[in-house]
Amino acid sequence: MNSKASGDLQIMLENARDYDTLEVTIFLRGEPAADALERSDEDTAAPAVEGIKAQAAAEQQGLLDYLSAASASELTVDDAVAVPKVQAVDTSWVTNSISARVTPDILRQLLERDDVLTVDVSRTVDIEELLDDRSATRTTRKTRATSAPADDAADSPPTPTWSVQRINAPMLWQLGITGRGVLAAVIDTGVNYHHPDLKSQMWNGGASYPKHGYDFASEDTDPIDEAGHGTSCAGIVAGNGAKGQGTGVAPEATVMALRVGGQERNYWKAFEFAIDHGVRVISMSMSWKYPNNPNYTGWRRACEALAAARILHANSIGNQGDQPSIYPVPYNIATPGNCPPPGCIPCRPRSGKDVRDRVRCD
Incomplete structure (x- = not known):
């Protein structure tokens, strides 16, 4: 051995x-x-x-x-x-x-x-294992580009959803903090960039990336959503309420769509792409669960690179907190959430072999 x-x-x-x-x-x-x-x-x-x-x-x-x-x-x-x-x-x-x-x-x-x-x-798992909200409907690669909602703008100003109001986002908007000028990458199942609430918010990738991002799963420049999950998450980030309901906490932010599929290293490639193209925020509502054996060394290093690049990385941590028999502590928190914060670097072992060593920071 x-x-x-x-x-x-x-x-x-x-x-x-x-x-x-x-x-x-x-x-x-x-x-x-x-x-x-x-x-x-x-x-x-x-x-x-x-x-x-x-x-x-x-x-x-x-x-x-x-x-x-x-x-x-x-x-x-x-x-x-x-x-x-x-x-x-x-x-x-x-x-x-x-x-x-x-x-x-x-x-x-x-x-x-x-x-x-x-x-x-090199690990690859079914994308359904990684999503932290599986309510989205799966569509096929051939039909996903045809699923744009009707483009009928609301007649009145958008009403913020309950969740947006709950965190007092409108109070920040009154101070001029709306996300304007901030590029946020949504790393997920892609984004439906035709959606009325999002189409004016999408990143202009120029001639190299005309469809607002990259698809690492298919290795092409079309990250259109094939499941609905990524579009929902992009709406939470920057949905501007053109359809009547303001879902986005930063409704003037710009969204970069990065589709990754179920291959672990595609996420790290997406991080590199985001860093290289000036992203300031990453939103990722997908995580690697304990039974799928995430590579903790790789995830820790990738998150440290994002921190060094001064990128704010917001990531879900799974919904397994009530299943201790399958997800024992600290594995009930999904990766990369169970990688330690950058502030713990001086006291963190760098072997990356056991997550229990890395979540403890004396």
């Missing part, structure tokens, strides 16, 4: 055939985001981000060179079939990690490298 491999990965490796390929995420030892947080000041978001990128790139270079060389090798299965030993290499600077599909012999070599902290399975 190699202590660098997660439990799930150890089982897969023990049962893998020589020609199997395993999709893994390799975490380097360095902590660029945490280091940036410890040395940064409040007004130095851009230098902090550049520092994270530079440090991650430098620390990943040796491993990337190794994977590049190994990708030229193949494992012969029979006369007609040969399997590349390394495929689909991708990097993440917010988590200082590299993902790849590798054969068991390459994985064993990775586990022996001094620059590797841990290696885990």
